[in-house]
Amino acid sequence: MQGCAPLKKIHDVFALLYGFFRFLQEQYVRETPRCPTGAAWLLAALACALACALAGCGDDAAPVQRVAGGDPARGKALLMQFQCGACHSIPGVEAARSTAGPPLDTFGRQSYVAGRLPNYPEPLVRWIVDPPGVKPGTLMPNLGVSPEDARHMAAYLYTLR
Structure with missing residues (x-):
């Protein structure tokens, strides 16, 4: 079935x-x-x-979160460029199989970012741009990601269901 x-x-x-x-x-x-x-x-x-x-009659899957100005294809390339796979396993991103950080394979269905932020585009973009500024003491470093690049990265992450 x-x-x-x-x-x-x-x-x-x-x-x-x-x-x-x-x-x-x-x-x-x-x-x-x-x-x-x-x-x-x-x-x-x-x-x-x-x-x-x-x-019921509807589809069980929630719609993919849209990020204003975000391009998932560009975001996937940026996740490789910033070497996010050094800490995370990310489906579709080449060599992103690490287990140092949490896996991102179902990120689009998660309720929170970093265990404290609601999983919406703006908080996620803030997190990607400056993790220690959002959650002091986090192990995720500030990689110098611009807000524009973070929007693209967020757009790709929301496709992971």
Whole structure:
């Protein structure tokens, strides 16, 4: 069921409800009736309604954060140029496989930057430009990244989901 999150959700909900139904049946019904009872039909109808309600129709993935004036392709090149891979593993960036800093493979889904800033473009750009100025005592150095370059780098980081 790859590629169809709503159907996967429906399947998971039905599997859960079927297991619950079987548990109740084993606990409270000594002999399995040959013909489904009214309660069984009601449970099946409720299971169907619940599964449909929980499945939803939309895409599970949040949209990629947009950075004003940021070009993800340029940002990828800048991440290589500033050798961010010396500390981080960054998908798509050549030789960026280090584990000294946190991996950035799902950066676009993270809630915070550096554990304290909300993960929005402006705080991220400030962080990339001057990490010690934003979080004194951080191990991430100030690499002399300009605000313009930081916008491009942020644009690429937000594509990592």
